Amino acid sequence: MSSQLSKEFLLEAQRRMVRIRLFDERASKMVKRGQIPGTVHTSIGQEAQVVGACMALGDQDYMTGNHRSHGHPIGKGSPLSPLMAELVGKATGVCKGRGGSLHLADFSVGSLGESGIVGSSIPIATGAALSSKILNNGKVALAFFGDGAANQGNLYESMNLAGIWKLPVIFLCENNLYALSTPAHTVTSGVIASRAAGFDIPGIRVENGQNFIEVFDAVKTAVERARSGEGPSLIEVVTYRFNEHSEGLRLGVDYRDQNEKAEWLAKDPIVLFRDYLIQESIATAEELDAIFASVEAEVEEAFEFSQSSPFPDASDPYLNLYTEPFEVYA
Amino acid sequence: MKSVMSYLGAIGAAQREAMDADERVIIIGEDVEANVYGTTGAGKARAAEGDFLQRYGKNRIRNTPISEEIIVGAAAGAAMTGLRPLVDLSYSSFTYLAMDQFVNQIAKNRFMFGGQASIPVVFRSAMFYGLNTGAHHSDRPYPMYMNVPGLKIITPASPSDAKGLLRSAIDCDDPVLIFEACPLWPMKEEVEEDEYWIPLGVGRTLREGTDITIVAISGAVPEAVAAAEELAKEGISAEVFDPRTLVPMDIEGIIKSVTKTGRLVVADPAHQTCSAASEISALVAEHAWDSLTAPIKRVTTPDTQIPFSPALEKHLYPNRLSIAAAARSVLKVSQPV
Numbered sequence: 001m002s003s004q005l006s007k008e009f010l011l012e013a014q015r016r017m018v019r020i021r022l023f024d025e026r027a028s029k030m031v032k033r034g035q036i037p038g039t040v041h042t043s044i045g046q047e048a049q050v051v052g053a054c055m056a057l058g059d060q061d062y063m064t065g066n067h068r069s070h071g072h073p074i075g076k077g078s079p080l081s082p083l084m085a086e087l088v089g090k091a092t093g094v095c096k097g098r099g100g101s102l103h104l105a106d107f108s109v110g111s112l113g114e115s116g117i118v119g120s121s122i123p124i125a126t127g128a129a130l131s132s133k134i135l136n137n138g139k140v141a142l143a144f145f146g147d148g149a150a151n152q153g154n155l156y157e158s159m160n161l162a163g164i165w166k167l168p169v170i171f172l173c174e175n176n177l178y179a180l181s182t183p184a185h186t187v188t189s190g191v192i193a194s195r196a197a198g199f200d201i202p203g204i205r206v207e208n209g210q211n212f213i214e215v216f217d218a219v220k221t222a223v224e225r226a227r228s229g230e231g232p233s234l235i236e237v238v239t240y241r242f243n244e245h246s247e248g249l250r251l252g253v254d255y256r257d258q259n260e261k262a263e264w265l266a267k268d269p270i271v272l273f274r275d276y277l278i279q280e281s282i283a284t285a286e287e288l289d290a291i292f293a294s295v296e297a298e299v300e301e302a303f304e305f306s307q308s309s310p311f312p313d314a315s316d317p318y319l320n321l322y323t324e325p326f327e328v329y330a
Numbered sequence: 331m332k333s334v335m336s337y338l339g340a341i342g343a344a345q346r347e348a349m350d351a352d353e354r355v356i357i358i359g360e361d362v363e364a365n366v367y368g369t370t371g372a373g374k375a376r377a378a379e380g381d382f383l384q385r386y387g388k389n390r391i392r393n394t395p396i397s398e399e400i401i402v403g404a405a406a407g408a409a410m411t412g413l414r415p416l417v418d419l420s421y422s423s424f425t426y427l428a429m430d431q432f433v434n435q436i437a438k439n440r441f442m443f444g445g446q447a448s449i450p451v452v453f454r455s456a457m458f459y460g461l462n463t464g465a466h467h468s469d470r471p472y473p474m475y476m477n478v479p480g481l482k483i484i485t486p487a488s489p490s491d492a493k494g495l496l497r498s499a500i501d502c503d504d505p506v507l508i509f510e511a512c513p514l515w516p517m518k519e520e521v522e523e524d525e526y527w528i529p530l531g532v533g534r535t536l537r538e539g540t541d542i543t544i545v546a547i548s549g550a551v552p553e554a555v556a557a558a559e560e561l562a563k564e565g566i567s568a569e570v571f572d573p574r575t576l577v578p579m580d581i582e583g584i585i586k587s588v589t590k591t592g593r594l595v596v597a598d599p600a601h602q603t604c605s606a607a608s609e610i611s612a613l614v615a616e617h618a619w620d621s622l623t624a625p626i627k628r629v630t631t632p633d634t635q636i637p638f639s640p641a642l643e644k645h646l647y648p649n650r651l652s653i654a655a656a657a658r659s660v661l662k663v664s665q666p667v
Contacts, residue, residue: 062411094444095442095446097444098442098444105442105444105446105447106446107447112411120403123402123403123406123407124410128410128411130408131407131408134389134390135412141407154430157395157397157399158403161394161400165392320441321440321479323440323503324504329581329613329617
């Protein structure tokens with residue numbers, strides 16, 4: 001499958017991974033400098049897993065995500081400036097400053113929303129798949145969630161419903177080995193991917209989630225299966241976050257082993273993919289450097305946009321609470 | 331043309347109208363194929379003409395597993411992507427299993443995503459109170475949901491209101507929870523057979539009066555009317571007002587009535603603390619203080635769990651006797667104007 005991918009497609013994959021990396025590195029700095037209120041959760045280290053899944057979807061396909069929230073819309077093709085403006089709380093933000101980092105959504109690229117509640121958006125993706133099925137529009141939905149959410153009950157309600165109705169949905173578990181400080185293996189009985197067997201749906205474990213091609217191939221197979229009416233799949237991708245759970249978080253306990261960390265840091269998905277593209281003579285170092293430079297400029301532009309944009313008008317606290325203006329008796 | 335319909339029959343009629351009018355309307359819920367609760371069929375027999383499964387097919391009549399969280403969440407996701415789901419959650423106490431989806435997704439997504447989402451979905455549930463079903467089935471939980479901005483809450487108290495309000499709810503682009511009172515299920519009256527819509531946020535005066543306003547909610551409405559009839563025999567002229575929808579609330583209609591009568595009793599089958607009655611009382615105290623000639627009185631269900639035994643349950647809810655007694659006590663302490 002991956003052998004059929006065009007050069008443009010593979011370079012776009014690298015571009016999106018670099019976008020996530022540089023966007024999140026900038027966001028991390030901005031949190032530390034007080035330029036972003038609150039905190040953010042970066043996808044640094046998980047770019048291959050995010051982009052591999054997003055690019056296996058079509059532009060019109062749906063996606064939901066979680067608190068590790070910037071990579072998903074970026075992976076789906078969302079422009080950076082409105083995302084950055086949202087992180088800062090500006091009127092030009094993708095959610096008009098009402099959502100913030102945890103609740104990014106860009107319906108123009110099928111991003112139906114990230115969620116600050118672990119597991120909470122899995123039923124939303126399942127419902128989007130239900131509407132695809134009933135409206136017969138060929139769209140597929142993908143729910144991103146972590147190893148922590150794999151222990152929420154709504155995942156299993158979703159898998160059961162999607163299984164009986166053969167809904168075109170992919171449950172994509174981003175297993176980065178830790179739910180905040182808690183090692184996944186200490187709170188997870190068995191293997192997450194194996195849980196699919198109970199619902200008689202495919203359960204695939206991608207051991208090397210740092211490899212774009214491996215993630216892409218697994219998700220593409222599930223997408224094609226979903227689109228042809230055969231129903232849902234569960235995919236568990238093993239990966240690692242390079243940063244702390246959230247930026248600025250300082251814990252007294254170092255819950256991650258230093259050797260483990262070093263091992264994973266050596267498996268940087270962007271470096272690995274760059275090496276692959278050069279080795280296979282798909283792209284030159286110069287071409288890849290040019291991508292990096294242009295994304296650097298894009299992120300700089302997004303930052304400038306976030307700084308120069310106005311804050312939202314605070315005069316209507318009810319804006320968009322309902323589809324019609326909300327009248328308060330006064 | 332009008333015909334006699336029960337409260338439950340009127341709900342079925344509104345569902346059929348909406349299903350006929352718009353292909354995007356689907357019904358999701360437990361036991362909806364078999365018409366167990368009597369709103370997805372024409373008669374008792376599966377083969378009866380008008381049975382929803384026969385009329386609309388399995389693609390639009392979706393029998394679900396007993397999994398409230400995914401029923402509610404999937405309906406929300408479907409509503410965000412082009413369908414207009416009508417969800418039958420049967421008992422109101424089952425809504426709690428889906429609380430995360432109601433509070434964190436359905437109520438918040440449109441606001442939080444800057445208006446990108448609209449969520450046209452209706453959640454029906456029935457309050458089986460007063461029927462000896464015990465503590466797990468007797469809940470009247472609408473006040474809990476009134477405290478969640480982003481939801482609309484309706485509580486029809488007659489067959490005509492049930493049909494017109496449910497139709498408006500289905501055609502509304504926002505999420506609506508409709509709480510149906512089982513004690514009203516058998517209530518029958520002449521109902522317009524053609525399509526009609528009752529706007530959300532507009533109450534109804536059931537009986538005009540000059541001495542006291544009784545605002546009544548859901549199953550307390552017919553009890554308030556009976557209380558007013560009793561009071562009339564004593565020469566007390568009570569006005570009965572049903573807000574019909576709690577979010578949005580027709581507070582103007584309530585204040586207009588209180589301005590006329592100067593006295594207010596609110597009858598609400600919910601538990602007292604933070605009830606709809608509490609909110610209405612507060613709004614009237616804030617906005618119509620000058621018109622009041624006596625303290626406001628709430629007639630609600632005490633803040634205790636609902637017991638099973640018939641000897642213990644029935645008298646807990648507002649009834650004609652307790653509502654009339656409250657009205658008399660308000661009139662007794664009333665100051666001369």
